[in-house]
Amino acid sequence: MKQLTDLKAILHSKRANIFYLEYCRVMQKDGRVVYLTVGNKQKQYWNIPIANTTVILLGTGTSITQAAIRMLATAGVLVGFSGGGGTPLLAANEIEWLSPQSEYRPTEYVQGWLSFWFDEKKRFEVAKHFQHQRLDYLQKVWEKDTDLQAECFYLDDHDVQSSLARFIQQIEQCQNISELLTTEAQLTKALYKIAASRTGGRDFTRQHESIDGANAFLNHGNYLTYGLAATTLWVLGIPHGFAVMHGKTRRGALVFDVADLIKDALILPWAFICEKEGATEQEFRQQCLKNFIKYKSLDFMFATVKETSLRGDQL
Template identity: 70%
Template sequence: MEDFSPSDLKAILHSKRANLFYLEYCRVMQKDGRVLYLTEDTKENLYFNIPIANTTVILLGNGTSITQAAMRMLAQAGVLVGFCCGGGTPLYMGCEIEWMTPQNEYRPTEYLQGWMGFWFDDEKRLDAAKHFQQARVAFLKQVWQKDRDLKNEGFNFDDKAIQTALDTFFTRTEAATNSQMLLLTEAQLTKVLYKYAANTTNCDGFKRQHQSSKSVDIGKANDFLNHGNYLAYGLAACTLWVLGIPHGFAVMHGKTRRGALVFDIAGLIKDALVLPWAFICAKENATEQEFRQQILQAFTDHKALDYMFEHVKQVAQRG
């Protein structure tokens, strides 16, 4: 399973896939690298294979359950999953596996309508992106000036290197005329913060890599950055899901990427919380679980989710 690649399961286009499964009174699970469903009988249990690479939809009817491991494999294969009543109707929940949105006709749409009110206007969309960039730095300032643990580890918001980088950041953000310029400005600031964090925690020779490095300290810092960023993506996705704003309506990251708005919103908190604690935990040789607990506690202490909600709602209502 370590070498499993989602691309291995996408050779068959969705339009050419043959199967739609309706299942009831069974348990769907992952076993030996395959997705199976188990039916229980008085004398024996029977396993049946589901050919997920050639499956478009699975409907789960009465008396069904599904494991997390099976859901992960179905997501990798691009299989849609729905929960329904007997015979396939009515459909209670239909989803692209990551998120199950209640099919409620009376759910409020004010934030979606507000978002759509500006999203098709390039200038207003750029203005929204600038708002998030400014809010990103505001949260960085708020956290680093308040958090005693970060101060004790040597993270100082008023450091000359950071202030110089922020002056450049604000100037270039204000002057930006498109999202690509904003992304470049963001990357330049983050690079400075990486260097500052590496120097502060004595992580010599750090280079941002999405794959683990042979160096223990550098490898751990990169692994923790990846781990923490995905936790931030989870908060951002929850924020958008609750407010009813589709993840594809990004203001800064690529509009062709399905979850691009998630990246925009996660950026509000990544530099302030994930970045410093990834380096600190790497210095302390923490385990993945210890890092996870530290980051989740930091999210709670600094009300990261509340901050995301506040600024997404501000932008939507302004639209």
């Protein structure tokens, strides 16, 4: 099986294959993406060379598994559902998200967002505004959450207060996005240290490729927040590419900007708590979903993005 990092080795401009499939099931089998056809009462599996494929269109009578979608996304393959013969296009993925291609969405928010986005100074002010909103949300959650307090996560602890106060001060001292990103990373690292100290006192190193422990829970929880953020932006009609912080290398980076509003408050501490308690992935996911509802995470994202869209040029 190819290493996941090798699946994007062939540039999209050099890839040879576009697949249109009908009356089959696309799945992952033995580390490969294949499609299954049934003819004359005999099943046949056909390999799809995903590293050399740009687009897969799924037509009439097709289905696809989650495992196959995961591998296709890793290889950077675009996936769309279409009618017979490849048209009309019913749904296609926007960055990482397979979203309905309906354009009956509000226009006022994307127009408001674009009113400031092309001005670098205003875009930077919005980025700082997002960081302040992120901290406000964290403080509200940690101040009232009795479950977190039972795990010794107290907002008024000295290390928590000093980390947040330092970050607030540094936000205003930042002169550009690079400095703000560095400051943000320092805060997250401090929160990792705080969470680790509350749940065992061990050293913690963030490893995005890890499939064990708190790292795995952080990855899983972060993807849940990305789903909420992508939903918020799609409903409001704002393309994922108009990021204010993370857009240097990822076209869909506005998803990450919006997800950051809640990640530290709800995902970070529970990743460590659930690791300590030996929770399963499903138990961790249920805890996250419960917190999303309890603290109205999606409402908060919508309110923040809508408010920023409508008055972002005044921040």
